[in-house]
Amino acid sequence: MTRGSRLTAVITRLRSLPSRLRDGWPPLSPRKTLRIARWEVEKSAGTIDRRTAAVAVLMLVVGGLAAPAVVEQGPGLDDGIYRVGVEPGDPYHEVVQESAKFDARPGQASATALNRGEIDLLVTDRGPIIPRSTRKGQAAYAEFRTAVVEYNDGQMRLDDNQSAAFPVAVDVFYESRGGSRFAPDGGTDAGAGNTDGTDGTDADGSGTSNGGDGSGTSGDGTAGGGDTAADGDDGVSAPNLGGSGGFGSGTSSGDPSSISPPFPFSSLVLAFLFIVPMNFVIQAYGSTIINERINRRGELLLVAPVSRRDIIAGKTLPYFLGLVAVTVGIAWAIGGGLASVGAVIPIALLFLASTFVGGMFARSFKELTFVTIAVSVFLTSYVFVPAIFTDVTPIALISPLTVVVMDLQGQAVGLGEFTFATVPFLLTALVLFTLGAGTYREEDMFSQRPVHQKALDAIATRVRSVGSVAVVTMLLLPFVFLAELLAIALVFILPRSVSVPALFLTVAVIEEIAKSVHVYAGFEYARFERSKRAAVVLGIASGVGFFIAEKLTLLVQLVQLQTLPEGQSVFPDAAVGGIDPLIALGLLALPLLLHTVTATISALGAQRSRRAYLGAFCVAVVVHLVYNLGVSGLVG
């Protein structure tokens, strides 16, 4: 073959790539999809008796009504926890009455009652306020101080002249951990720690100060300070501001009394409401998928003139639309906006996609139960835990639920933040559906192969040529992205001396798996000739595919994740700014070399045997790790 004809052949193959990728995937037929969806609803409705449906609806209604009330009034665990001896005529009696945490005991406002342990705090106009000499007594005293501040603030807010009532206004800015500014929508950095105000609050009952240092605002009375971040060490720069303040909002103004812990309890609980229905819906969805496989029930659908895509879309649509409807309903009920709905939908899709794959891989309902519970626990943790740190760090945005929390807190959500939080979920869901769909055929659906073997089946169905190896590597990138973001979130709380090396190793393992597992599957399923030459070609293809797709990780720049040392460990490409251009160019080109070399190492092992693959994989990981450490040293 001449060079010209080879080139023509390559061009022809490239041109036919889209059609080859679509191979076996005729266009979606909306009519067929909707027909299958309607049938799915009718069929599923027939399996639920009216009593069960009524109980489920009742539980949903009760849960829906109870959740906002819980959020509005707090968990209520400490209602009346402190017993306070105070006479009805005492100036502080109203303070005690207004706070739910106090249980006013008018008949026990005496030193005797205090000494007997009948009350935790004695408040009289005849002398100082006396706490009982126990930890609970001290806590009651601190809480009492807070209650007085809140009461005074409330009184001040009723004043016509607010300037006189609150002569000091405080602007608060947020500092990211590590000292870099993290305020995507701008705002002036007025420095930190400027929330200190004059401590005019005493428990002496003067009631004239507007509260100031932020101390004592936490419920347990032990919180020390309203100082914001950037206090010198590398600790979490948690600003003790609640309300409208928070991460990403840039600046906020408010009175010092609005200081509260950074844990966005209310918004988080409300955001969690979106996740709860998903855990139920995937049980039904997983069942319907595996039902098609039990006793070969789905066989006749495969013979009908409908595509696999129609079947899968039709079976998934009712559950997806159900989740969208529930999401919109919850958003409407709790005051969430479009951002909330838009952020929750990718989560719902990932729940469904993971369950779909689980349903296609599981060999029995028993295995499916394990899979759906694993999906529930893992994804719920994945989306919930980072959202706890909504007000603390950009890492929180690895979860779309953080967008919901921000939305519920009334914070503006930038397009970049929204994209960063949701796109990986969407892409991962898409890839999972694609992988699962690969096994939606007679030969794989009804076989009783182990789960890991089915996973290899699913991957192998997508590997047919050198080009497809590169494409599959690229398709696996969303997994890589999610896994690496999860790794960041997991090691975030560890000391940097531990977290950064741990991340280097984790990243190397994750990326080498993504580059080699389908090559191994290809050799195992005889898609390729077992030769060193083939291994080298496939390794290079996989490495190049990964390099191209990896550039998508520049998405992290949308939220400046690379400003964190953990972010730099995982996404070094995104952190090359500010160094010598030659080094920067090298840092951009070196990954190509790295990925092709390590992918080739693994491929060389894969073409021999499973054991050789595992050995070669370990070598590839070590090479990758050494590279990461080297680049880390270069970047500084």
Place this chain on the structure above:
Amino acid sequence: MITVEDLRKEYDGFVAVDGSTFSVGSGEVFGVVGPNGAGKTTTLKTLAGLIEPTSGTVSVAGRAADDPEMRRNLGFLPEESPLYEEMTAISYLEFFADLYDVPDDVAAERITEALDRLDLEHRERRIGDMSKGMKRKVAIARSLVNDPDVLIYDEPASGLDPLTTNYIIEFTEQLAEQGKTIVFSAHNLYHVESICDRVIVMNQGEIIARGTLDEIRREHGSTEYHVYTDVELDAAEPAGDERYESVVGDMDAVEALRSQAGALGGSVVDIQTRDPSLEDIFLDIAGETPEEASEGERDRTVEAET
């Protein structure tokens, strides 16, 4: 109507079908026989487009087997009846008619006609509450909702009681009389023999015999001569009325028997010819009948599991 060329299907190195080549004409009833594991079901599923061949080509009515359009003109009945048991027979059949783009009024007519012909009662009952025979009838009705020209029936009477079995075989014969092209597999060679124009005999993935039944008989079987004498010859069996029966394979042997009988003072009183059954031929070729082979395989499986 159906053309299969050099069909080969492998599963993880196991060859299920090895180089099958055959064709089925329009309106023909074509039998595929063989024991379990012979490759019958794999062959039929490949024809239905359910299984992708490892190599070789399959076309039905001029279309490749994996062409969704081909499926419009095909009715497939798998060995089991994998039905959606939550649905009623009517709603199940309506659903499939819709997938085949059959207009509602036409579908209703076809469904009623098919169920009438199959004599299926309790049509509004959930399929899960039906007997095995009723479920089988629903499955057969499903294969007819699109009024296909080609029917692929894999063991249509498997596991059913004799009455239902006969009913289904007769129904299949009626379909054949209507001009449908039918590919039919069965363990019970009597059923195949009764309705098939041509057959292929498969064993261990290979076609070991093919043709019309007469052709196969000529090629693999031989006519038996049952010779009755009034004296007892060597290897003769008593046949009652002081007659003795000897079975031989050709006329020379018959003449030899006549000579033997004459030598003993007797004579040949009757000669009857009998053509071998498909079962006899299969026994001759494969060494055991499909049922015996299947039983043997089942026993081996049980032993392995034990």
